[in-house]
Amino acid sequence: MKISVSKISLVCAAGAIALSAWAQSAKQYPTGYSDTPLIPGQKYRVHDDSRPRPRVVTPGEFSTEAAPGKPPSDAIVLFDGSDLSEWQSWKGPLGFDFIGGKGEIGPPQWKVEDGAMVVVKGAPSLMSKRKFGDVQLHVEWASPQEVVAASQGRGNSGVLLMGAYEIQVLDSYDNKTYADGQAAAIYGQYPPLVNASRPPGHWQVYDIVFEAPRFQYGKLIKPAYATVFHNGVLMHHRREILGPMRHKLATEYEPQPAEGPLVLQMHTNPVRYRNIWVRPLDLTENER
Numbered sequence: 145m146k147i148s149v150s151k152i153s154l155v156c157a158a159g160a161i162a163l164s165a166w167a168q169s170a171k172q173y174p175t176g177y178s179d180t181p182l183i184p185g186q187k188y189r190v191h192d193d194s195r196p197r198p199r200v201v202t203p204g205e206f207s208t209e210a211a212p213g214k215p216p217s218d219a220i221v222l223f224d225g226s227d228l229s230e231w232q233s234w235k236g237p238l239g240f241d242f243i244g245g246k247g248e249i250g251p252p253q254w255k256v257e258d259g260a261m262v263v264v265k266g267a268p269s270l271m272s273k274r275k276f277g278d279v280q281l282h283v284e285w286a287s288p289q290e291v292v293a294a295s296q297g298r299g300n301s302g303v304l305l306m307g308a309y310e311i312q313v314l315d316s317y318d319n320k321t322y323a324d325g326q327a328a329a330i331y332g333q334y335p336p337l338v339n340a341s342r343p344p345g346h347w348q349v350y351d352i353v354f355e356a357p358r359f360q361y362g363k364l365i366k367p368a369y370a371t372v373f374h375n376g377v378l379m380h381h382r383r384e385i386l387g388p389m390r391h392k393l394a395t396e397y398e399p400q401p402a403e404g405p406l407v408l409q410m411h412t413n414p415v416r417y418r419n420i421w422v423r424p425l426d427l428t429e430n431e432r
């Protein structure tokens with residue numbers, strides 16, 4: 145067989161193109177740099193190759209009306225629909241009087257029904273066995289489908305961080321009440337930015353970032369802050385909390401331990417909760 149010169153050059157040209165494409169794909173990208181300027185105020189350079197990479201967390205899945213989602217891999221699950229093993233009952237004061245207050249701890253008395261835990265009228269509030277400081281908290285709740293009262297009498301409960309700082313739970317769907325007492329309010333202090341409530345009986349979601357207050361020698365050195373999303377809509381953006389929750393009274397800080405339990409309030413209405421998880425936060429994790 146006779147191969148023409150032009151055919152050989154064609155094959156060579158095709159080979160050269162393939163080789164250059166391979167060289168392109170094999171281009172080495174540096175994983176970082178060691179000759180860039182320092183980031184002001186930090187010990188690392190811009191794109192520093194020696195800077196620790198973040199921990200890997202497998203993300204969860206979002207809930208639907210029919211089914212709860214899944215928490216991220218590093219979350220502490222406080223309720224997954226099966227039992228109340230992470231909880232105990234708290235018969236005692238909440239909010240301002242919780243700090244240093246006396247109460248009775250016992251077995252949890254709320255019901256677990258269809259994958260939800262349900263407030264039982266007359267039973268004490270529910271308190272987590274674990275204690276937390278700075279956290280990301282995910283809580284889903286549903287007010288009773290049947291509307292039996294108005295204002296604060298309708299689907300009332302509450303999420304109390306450290307037993308003291310309340311993000312209000314209330315059926316605020318077409319239900320007039322005082323602004324700083326409606327759903328997602330920092331109770332008695334700030335109304336939410338907007339009202340994104342779902343109708344009674346539907347599952348609603350709170351995603352909260354809470355920074356615990358800091359005390360030194362009995363004095364407040366940093367107040368608490370809360371960022372709150374209700375059904376994915378921003379309600380509070382790192383809002384400074386003025387002190388523990390109080391009803392019909394202005395508040396101020398009281399020295400307290402660095403960590404405290406999560407409390408879900410019994411306020412007589414049969415509010416349901418599901419898919420509760422917490423991620424304790426180290427907010428300086430990316431500064432070291």
Ligand code: MG
Nearest residue numbers: 300301302313
């Ligand atoms: Mg409440």
